[in-house]
Amino acid sequence: MPGRASLPVLLGLALLCLTACLRTGSQSDAGDPGNRRLDQLSRDRVFASLPEGAVATGPLAKIPARYRTPAFQPAGWDGPAVSLTFTSPQPPVSVFSFFQANAAAAGWNPANRNALGYPQTWTKTYPDGVRGDLSLIQTVRAHDGESATYVLNASSPPAVSS
């Protein structure tokens, strides 16, 4: 019964081709060639020191740029990022005050401010013209005398954004 079988075969192949197309977007290899932007973020002086008493909970996390092709959505690049998680027993005002000075010394310009009146996001332009974004977010508030947890994150756009 080749005639009966041919319709589903053709339909299946046509739809198979259609869905295959979802997975074949243009994937440039130029999101962050040589991880240059990632390395630049990693070397930023803002990560060089922590407030007194603060303890990093792990090494500096380096997240390379990557090209993602989520199904049924546009494909494109995620930029490189670097983040450091640390705990501090000091009051939040001391931590944010420290980074207000530390980020300024590292060339970051304040943007959004938190309830304490201190910057919690910054931007800068690196010497090679690449933009950087920095954020300091308290993710876990201190309680019962324990330390609060903070994440300091720096990111840059991918060299090719789509």
Added chain:
Amino acid sequence: MVAVRRRQMTRRLSIMIIVGMLSLALGAGVARPAPARAAGTITFDGSPGTGAPPPTLGSYNMKPFGSDPQPLGTDVPGVTLPSGHGTVGFTPALEHLQVGNGWNTWSNGYTGDVYYTGGGSSMTFTLPAGTSAFYFYAEPNPYATFEITATAQDGTTSGPIPVNGFASAQYFGFYTDGSVALKSIEVDSQTSFAVGEFGIASSVSYVALGDSYSSGEGAPPFFSGTDGPTDFCHRSLNAYSQVLGQAYNVTPKFYACSGAVTANITSQYRFGEPPQITEPGVDTTASLVTMSIGGNDAGFADVLTSCIEQKLKADAVNAAIGPVAVWLGLGLDPSCANSQSFVDAANARIDNVFGPAESTYQALRGATSPTDTSIIVADYPHLFPDSASEQSCLALSLILTTADEQYFNQAADRLDGVLQSAASQAGANFVDIRSAFSGHAICGNGGAWLNGISFASGSGQPCTLTVLGHCIWSGAPIVGSFHPNASGQSEGYAAAIQAYISAAADQTPEGFPLNPGQRTAPSRHSSTVPPIAVGALDVQPVTQGTADCAGTFQAGQTLTVAGGGFAPGTAVSLYVTSPGLGATGEQQVGSATADPSGNVSATIRIPLAATGFTPSGASAGLAFIDAIGTGTGGTHVDDVAPAGLAPHTSSCGTVEPYPFTGFFPPVANPPAVNSENAGRTIPVKFSLAGSGAVLSQVLAPGYPQSAPVSCASPGQLTSGDPTTATSPGDGSPGDDYNYLWKTDKSWTGCRELIVKLVDGTYHRAVFDFG
């Protein structure tokens, strides 16, 4: 028409009686209070009097209301805002009239809609969340002068203002300093009256974050600049945030982006757009933050694509080889849900969304105001209908089996349960939109609010199909499939979120839902040992807490679990899911056979690597305990979600760090510095009560490590050079451990020993080798 006759008759009687009083009142002049700041943060302004409404009130640009399409002569509960969404409510309902059509006079030339109290002498306006300024006019029913008083919810009042009922409707305006919202205004008079000629303003700062379900991927058109050539965030004019913005008189700060994962909110660029948390307005000035996020972290769409491909491939092959070959078992299975490994992997990926989602919500709470910002998280709908007939519609039967459709609905439930738990843990509001979408899935009888395979959204990328580096198809219009259409955005998401906001009992100053109290990690050691009961699964002992996810487990702890609802005599597998358990995040920890009543009971041990907390212990990871088997109805139940799928047997609690009490002699703990000879073997002893393991099971891979440090200021390192031991150190399982550290003869000065355990904690000691 009744209303018209009543109103006109009243006027004819009144005018003969009070004409003298009217002249007297006018001659004496009507004393109006000057605009003055009232106590508190709400201000009354009646200065326009009977004149036309000024374009501003306080510092706010006012939006006058348009024509009301509601039938004249009927009692109406409120009036729609100028945006077309949201309402100003009337209590009680007022009779809808128009100047010249049921109501004879007004002031300043206004001829539009008015609302009459009938026989009543008071009414109350209920204003939408985020209202910063509101004005109205009021005029008594009789052609006479009566006092009218308007009072805002905080007691700020106009005081009694004499208003003449003959063409002298009076302006009443209230505005805030932006720190609070106007919520209600009560209007009292000495007689019946009408209100009308409204204007409203808002100072709400609304931030719309999230992924493609929030950007409006399936509901084009898109805002300029978000549909290529480099940025494909696909932010839609029909997105639910736009509808909510209209309801609350505000233009959203719209940063949601198609394809976004949690990292694109907290840390990474997407399409050249910075992490959403760094965007302007994501700070303490935000009144409302909405989002959907987590679906892409779970790879939901990618898994769906795999199943579609499997179905299409199987159908093509099976049709080609014919039914006999298929009957002989030579065909392909069109359903991916029949593969236990496939389902297990997909479910594990969903469960692993908990950590990133909870961290994202925590970060947003940290970035915004703890008291003035409302963070609302929405989940995801069932993509597929519930009934067999709907599931078998042509559009779906070509691409998926009904078994797969049912699996994906269960997977949505599982993901939504994970997101709800994460929101609860982080202290974010959670809106479950599944019921709003009921009947509106793809092929749903109520009309689909979700796209099937859709050609709606444009190409979505510069080149859809590339062969050998050459773009051969630049505009395959396929993105937007399996996403909400405009109705899903408006009637599904926006309506559900708006209903949640309206129903909130605890509100921010601007009238949005307060974030739920943030849950803190439970403290260790409690004599209370109640069972955790979630669904049919009891777990004990727990050290604290009886609510779902509030209990405390410990890595290595032995627990008894008991559940029910299984088919008698069938096998039930017991799993622990936790961020520390390798790539899949889960581990089978036991099995049992359901008894004649369908109950199971078993002893399990929390795996030693089941962790996920930070060393401070302030943000603990969750461990899910699942019993998985066959349901009493014979349906294969391969999966259990924390939110409760029947037969649901699940529980979760916090895994705490090991109770490390310091190194034992001869090693002295910091700040002491141990003087040692280089090249010597140093016994590093410690104990972890209750761990019951061997040394290699409690040490993090690659540890201990050591690194040179300053003797005076050694710091707290987390990494160094790997160390070597003179023997493996693994004896019998127990709570005491001894690592025989072989030091190097060449070492001089101070060196820090770094011992990292599988629970993520670091422990250090400092040695001076001279």
